[in-house]
Amino acid sequence: MIEVSEASHQIIADLLEARTGQHLTESRRWRVNSALAGIFRAHGISNVDQLVCLLAAPPGGPETPDLSQEVVEALLNNETYFFRDKPTFDQLPGEILPEIAHRRRDMRRLSIWSAGCSTGQEVYSLAMLFNEQAERWQGWTIDILGTDVSHRAINAARSGCYSQFEVQRGLGVTQMLRHFDETARGWQVREDVRCKVRFHQHNILGAFPGRMPFDLVLCRNVLLYFDRQVRTQAFARLSSAVMPDGFLMLGAGETAVGQTDRFVPSARRASFFEPAGQAAALQKIA
Structure with a gap:
């Protein structure tokens, strides 16, 4: 493995943090070279030190305008699959969505935000439900x-x-045939699923440009890449995005406990949290 100089490593880490808020910890440093291998090939270079030189090139030099974004995107972890963490996901149709439906029975409108949706499997899983x-x-x-x-x-x-590999991760044959069409390009999500979803490029730490708040927000396996200070900022953004009587769903290995005072665990529901003020109000009623 080619060693990365400390200075070059810090420049790459600072770039990732500035663009995404993600902290490139020592435990993630080992994958920098492999993650950037495609960029090395595309630009005819062999290591991160040379890449940093391209990033620092003056105007008119060899750097391409999108190189820094290429680097950031290569370092992001886009691991996802359909119905990820199924025992947790199964709580949605079984408990969470029916409860939200009861609260919205007069409006008959339900809005969901998947923050950090990666390549869309989580969003389409929701639409399939x-x-x-x-x-x-x-x-x-x-x-x-x-x-x-x-x-x-x-x-x-x-x-x-x-x-084929992607649709087999999390989907049974019946679901594949029901919700997808096999094409020359791959398995295409059918229109009756796609019509329920929309996508937007957005950093969870930035001001949200769309309609808010939401009845349910999923932010799974995103916060674990932030340091404590940035995680606090993220929880503040999520708090403003969730309806007072809505729900926040985190990843199976994540929690709001000890991280923020804006959310509290939802009773008997693993990975689900409620706005602290609403939870306190419901306890008084009970």
């Missing part, structure tokens, strides 16, 4: 928004086209 309970949600307006800091990931999500 509603299609599989079509009778239950007849007459409802369902709006599912997926956002990610990666432009490349969002483009992939918008295409709604996945490889």
Whole structure:
């Protein structure tokens, strides 16, 4: 493995943090060279030190305008799959969505935000849930928004086209045939699923440009890449994005406990959290 000079490592780490808020910890440093291998080949270089020289090139030099974004996107972890962490995901149709539906029974409108949606599998999984309970949600307006800091990931999500390997991760044969069409390019999400979703490039730490707040926000396996200070900022953004009687869903290995006072655990529901003020109000009622 080619060693990366400390100065070059710090420049790459600072770039990633400035663009995304993610902290490049020592435990992630080992994958820098492998993550950037495609960029090395594309630009005819062999190591991070040379890449940093390209990034620092003066105007008119060899740097391409999008090189810094290429570097950032290469370092992002876009690991995802359909119905990820199924025991946790199964709580949505079983408990969470019916409870939200009861609270929105007069409006008959439900909005969901998947923050850090990567290449879209989580968003389409949500849309499939509603299609599989079509009778239950007849007459409802369902709006599912997926956002990610990666432009490349969002483009992939918008295409709604996945490889055989990707659709086999989390989906059974019946679901594949029900919700996808096999094409020459791969497995294409059907229109009755796609019509419920939309995608937007967005950094969770930035001001949100769309309609807020949401009944349910999923932010899974995103916060773990932030240091404590940035994680606090992220929880503040998420707090403003969730309805007072809504829910926040985190990853299986994540928690809001000890991280923020804006959310508290939802009773008996692993990985789900509620705005602290609403939870306190419900306890008084009870």
